[in-house]
Amino acid sequence: MHLSLTAVCKTFGQGRAAKQVLDTISFEINSGEFVALVGSSGSGKSTVMRLIAGLDRPTSGTILMDGRPITGPGHDRGMVFQKYSLYPWLTAADNVAFGMTLQGLPAREVRERTGYFLEVVGLQDAAGRLPRELSGGMQQRVAIARALAADPKVMLLDEPFGALDLQIRESMQEFLYQLWNRTGLTALLITHDLEEALLMAQRVHIMAPHPGRIVRTVETELDRSDLGALRVDRRFLEVREDLARCLRGLSQEAVTPLPPV
Template sequence: MIGVRNITKTFPARSGPELTALENISLDIAAGEFVTLVGPSGCGKSTLLDLIAGLTEPTSGELTIGGHPITGPGLDRGVVFQQYALFPWRTAQANIEFGLEVKGVPRRLRAERAREMLALVGLTAFAHSYPHELSGGMRQRVAIARSLAYEPAVLLMDEPYAALDAQTRESLQEDLLAIWKRTGTTVLFITHSIEEAVYLGQRVAVMTARPGRIKRVVDIDLPDSGAGDPRSEPEFVRYRRDIWELLHDEVRAGV
């Protein structure tokens, strides 16, 4: 579903040589797959997401969605940022309807779809609330619902839970996995948290310090823990340790 082929991204510098943010990155993400991306600060994680979102262009290489070249933003991709990016003058339902308006969906169908998405993220009772009346976790649920409302093939998430408290963060992680299993949307999720990456991802792509490269992609195969928390399982601890070992030198290099 997502094809990243030999992508390099450079930025001009005020003085001296240009800055290389990403260098020769390649990554394939299959349809319906949930992939998490971790790396040290400044390694180009958000730059890569912006490229896939079509918000900026690569210096070299090829980007595709469903086999088609990415030439700019499109409704085949939903994006959720760390900042909630909701319209403060719109209610939760009206925020969710926004993408459907852009897509030209009739008003009645927009409202029906928005109500379905509110139910999906557990906010039916807050349909007519404005962003300032919602908690941070609720606002992020609205942002996710808005991105999913027009049924994008891909959901791109840039550290969406970084500003939330630990309890809300864990609750939203569980909610996101449930939504992903119900919708089958392809997800690329950026995080600084190794634990979050292992908990959410079917695969974890580990990036090097700048210039960002893919150091390794780790397959995550956790046993079904039933009603228990997989984060307490020995396999989970092993994956977290292995990924930290991959990141350790990169974090030191980026300081």
């Protein structure tokens, strides 16, 4: 899988009412990579995600999946949103199975894949429970299982843990990293949480607002065997603080990327 954005710009409106939201966004994601976009409100993170998802079209520039232009939504891109977006009248298993059923997969395959992905996210014992009977973290795991079940080439994670409290968010970060480590999924995470991005992503792009643009890129080479220990690691804290200063001063021009950490 190869996803590429080249000189992508996005403008909403026309004439005097036109507002440029994205300015020459360029980056790539290869199979098995975990990449993050970090920026404040107004930096265009969600717009980038919508363009990749095919929910909107760029004003200029190209977005290619395996060399082909993205022209609309597709099963090759799985979406996980901040809001869990589960069907409240369906059980956890039925929520996971919903997309596969729409695709017309045989009933036996749907059952097998549903069971497998509920096991992957550790919810095989909650298959028959409704969303209201699940915690926020469990509901988000169901949403992730549903996205995985569609067998996407890349997972698009739109602030997936933003609605969770701190303790659950940290446990879900650990879960998502272990899931990536176990399955080799390809993922793009957008978040305003710099620590979250550094904890999980191999490559972090920092975005500036008005218009949204990438001003800094960091390649991370960190020991993620223990995310709790990594959170208090001296070098990790130094990198986080350096990038936090970058985020606080985004009225300045782009700066030179940090060397690998």
